[in-house]
Amino acid sequence: MNRRRRIFGTFGLAAALAVTSAACSSGSGDGVALTGAGSTFAQPMYATWSKAFLGVESGAKINYQAIGSGGGVQQFTAKSVAFGATDVPLQTEEISALKGAAYIEFPTVLGAVTVVYHTTGVPNGLNLDGTTLADIFLGKVTKWNDPEITALNSGVSLPATPIQTVHRADESGTTAVFTGWLAKQSSTWSSQIGAGKSVQWSGGTSANGNDGVAAGVSQGEGTIGYVSYDFAVTAHLTFASMKAPSGQFVAPSTASISAAGGGLQFPITPTTNILDSTTTGAYPIASTTYVLIYKDQTDEKVAQTLVDFWTWALTKGQASATSVNYAPLPSNIATQSLQQVASITANGKAVKASSKV
Numbered sequence: 001m002n003r004r005r006r007i008f009g010t011f012g013l014a015a016a017l018a019v020t021s022a023a024c025s026s027g028s029g030d031g032v033a034l035t036g037a038g039s040t041f042a043q044p045m046y047a048t049w050s051k052a053f054l055g056v057e058s059g060a061k062i063n064y065q066a067i068g069s070g071g072g073v074q075q076f077t078a079k080s081v082a083f084g085a086t087d088v089p090l091q092t093e094e095i096s097a098l099k100g101a102a103y104i105e106f107p108t109v110l111g112a113v114t115v116v117y118h119t120t121g122v123p124n125g126l127n128l129d130g131t132t133l134a135d136i137f138l139g140k141v142t143k144w145n146d147p148e149i150t151a152l153n154s155g156v157s158l159p160a161t162p163i164q165t166v167h168r169a170d171e172s173g174t175t176a177v178f179t180g181w182l183a184k185q186s187s188t189w190s191s192q193i194g195a196g197k198s199v200q201w202s203g204g205t206s207a208n209g210n211d212g213v214a215a216g217v218s219q220g221e222g223t224i225g226y227v228s229y230d231f232a233v234t235a236h237l238t239f240a241s242m243k244a245p246s247g248q249f250v251a252p253s254t255a256s257i258s259a260a261g262g263g264l265q266f267p268i269t270p271t272t273n274i275l276d277s278t279t280t281g282a283y284p285i286a287s288t289t290y291v292l293i294y295k296d297q298t299d300e301k302v303a304q305t306l307v308d309f310w311t312w313a314l315t316k317g318q319a320s321a322t323s324v325n326y327a328p329l330p331s332n333i334a335t336q337s338l339q340q341v342a343s344i345t346a347n348g349k350a351v352k353a354s355s356k357v
Contacts, residue, residue: 031060031308032301038065038072038085040209041174041228042289044324045109046085049317053309056356060305068209070171070197076292082302084292087173088180088197091270102295104344105268106337107288108313110261110327112252113178114285116237117224118217119144121159125251127152129243130185130284136224137165137182138189139202144222152243165204166216166225171197174210177287178226181275211235229257230325244284245276252283257327260286264329266336288329296345303346304354310341312357 036046043066050062062082067075069086076084077097090098090105115128122144132148135141141148145158168175180195193199207216210227214235217225229252232239241249250256259282263274268290276284291310297303314337318328329337344351 031057031305033061033063034082034302034305035063035065035080036072036083036085036291037067037075037081039069039087039173039289040066040211041069041087041111041287042085042108044230044234045111045289045321045326048320048324049313050309052317052320053312056312057308057354060309062309066209068168068170068197069173069176073292079294082293082306085289086292087287087289088176089268089270089272089290090292095270104293104295104340105290106340107264107268107290107329107333108310108337109318109321109329110257110264110274110286110288111325112229112257112260112283112286113174113181113226114229114232114237114252115224115226115240115242116214116217116232116235117240118220118238119159119161119222119224121157121161122238123156124238126156126238126240127243127249128240130182133242134182134186134189136163137167137202137204138192139165152249161222164220164223165201166213166220166223167201167204167206168198168208168213169206170208173197173287173289174226174228175199177273177275177285180273181285184276233325242284244282245278246280248281250281250283252285254322254325254327256281256283257286259283261288261327261330261333264288264333266333293341293344295343296348297351298347300346300351303344303351307341307344307351308354308357311338311353314338314341315357 046064072084072086073094075081135148142163144161144163150158176197179199183190183195205216207213210231213225213227214231217223241251244250259279260274260277262279263277274286293306314334321328
């Protein structure tokens with residue numbers, strides 16, 4: 001097994017991000033402090049929403065710990081946070097670990113996993129497909145001018161620079177989405193590596209968080225990795241256009257991510273995803289991110305805060321998604337997510353959203 005060197009990001013990796021959330025048990029207060037943990041993929045969106053929500057309920061604050069989806073599920077299971085955040089739905093064994101506790105799981109926004117690279121002489125928008133990308137991370141394609149890559153990029157002169165892969169070191173929903181897509185594209189990948197929040201990579205360099213991978217890619221030469229679309233844009237990284245089921249090469253954008261969102265459906269199950277949408281113009285490695293909340297809360301003010309903040313985020317908050325390089329949920333999915341939030345109770349009593357939201 002190859003030894004892995006950890007690279008710590010320079011793009012604002014925050015172990016804990018103080019942000020905001022909403023309302024008291026009577027629906028007339030300014031909220032209480034909450035702690036959430038999980039997805040780094042969702043961090044910029046939640047920070048934006050929370051800051052804006054301060055103007056609605058000034059006392060509501062969240063300490064959001066962007067520790068990765070795996071950590072978010074663990075903290076949620078341990079009941080040490082008010083909500084967990086994950087980029088992949090709870091898996092069967094994770095549901096079993098909840099020991100029958102009633103919970104809700106709902107998508108909050110759409111995003112994408114973007115293939116980013118930093119190599120002199122390789123232009124932005126390089127065409128890649130799943131098989132070739134799998135072979136790169138398997139160590140079979142080792143130079144940027146390998147025939148597998150040049151065959152997808154007719155007329156483009158590519159350098160013989162060695163390829164250096166960068167992947168996540170922590171348990172990551174972004175990794176689960178990325179490896180899940182590769183497993184669908186490549187039978188070799190499926191049998192040798194598989195899919196999950198953490199896998200046994202064939203080689204390469206590891207880094208914590210999306211921003212750690214972004215740093216590892218940008219600071220190297222000949223590097224390639226995967227990050228959420230918002231990190232790719234804010235870090236000014238070059239990224240690939242990926243081959244969709246139609247045969248078209250599609251670049252990630254808020255429009256192509258939105259196109260993929262039409263395939264999202266309730267109920268959310270362990271296999272729910274929006275990968276390889278057949279909608280014209282849909283980016284093939286699109287994803288959503290989910291929030292986990294226990295249905296019956298014991299603290300009425302915490303329950304009210306949860307209901308108010310997520311009600312606001314799923315309605316008025318959706319309008320700000322594109323400003324931070326996400327895409328809003330399809331309206332029918334946002335409505336169903338709101339129905340999940342409306343099922344939260346406090347000591348068995350229904351909790352209605354405050355009139356402020």
